[in-house]
Amino acid sequence: MSEQVYEVPAEWSQRAYVDSARYAAMYERSIKDPAGFWGAEGKRIDWFKPFTKVKNTSFDLHHVSIRWFEDGITNVAHNCIDRHLAGRGDQIAIIWEGDDPKHDRKITYRELHAEVSRFANVLKARCARKGDRITIYLPCAAGARCRSRRMPMPPPSGPAASPP
Secondary structure, three states, X not given: OOOXXXXXXXXXXXXXXXXXXXXXXXXXXXXXXXXXXHHHHHOOOOOOEOOOOOEEEEEEOOEEEEEEOOOOEOOHHHHHOHHHHHHHOOOEEEEEEOOOOOOEEEEEHHHHHHHHHHHHHHHHHOXXXXXXXXXXXXXXXXXXXXXXXXXXXXXXXXXXXXXX
């Protein structure tokens, strides 16, 4: 690991959402009032059913339990992708860079939404249902192909149809 320290350019620092002083204040509040701090942070995302409990923890030796926002209902894909489509659909959501910096790909929120929707339809076609637990290997490659041994391939829909 390099010991070299790179200074943050002044232009970047001026555009930052959080400077050192704000970070220190946020950190202190997170320690002194975790329920208040995380309750405010939790409201920054969309909820289909808003939470009323911020955290519920037990560190009992025989019953360790840590639950955050346990009575709320949200959707990670919606918060990461869908809610950005209207105002930021053509902005870059992901910048992927290969081992060689000459190989890169910039993916907009709209393109990401299309890819996620396409993959969701692949899972549905392979009999994935609500409540199923599906493990997906995510290699460090944009657009990598997936196969699942857990779900059978759907039957071909015509004479020219073949599995992907």
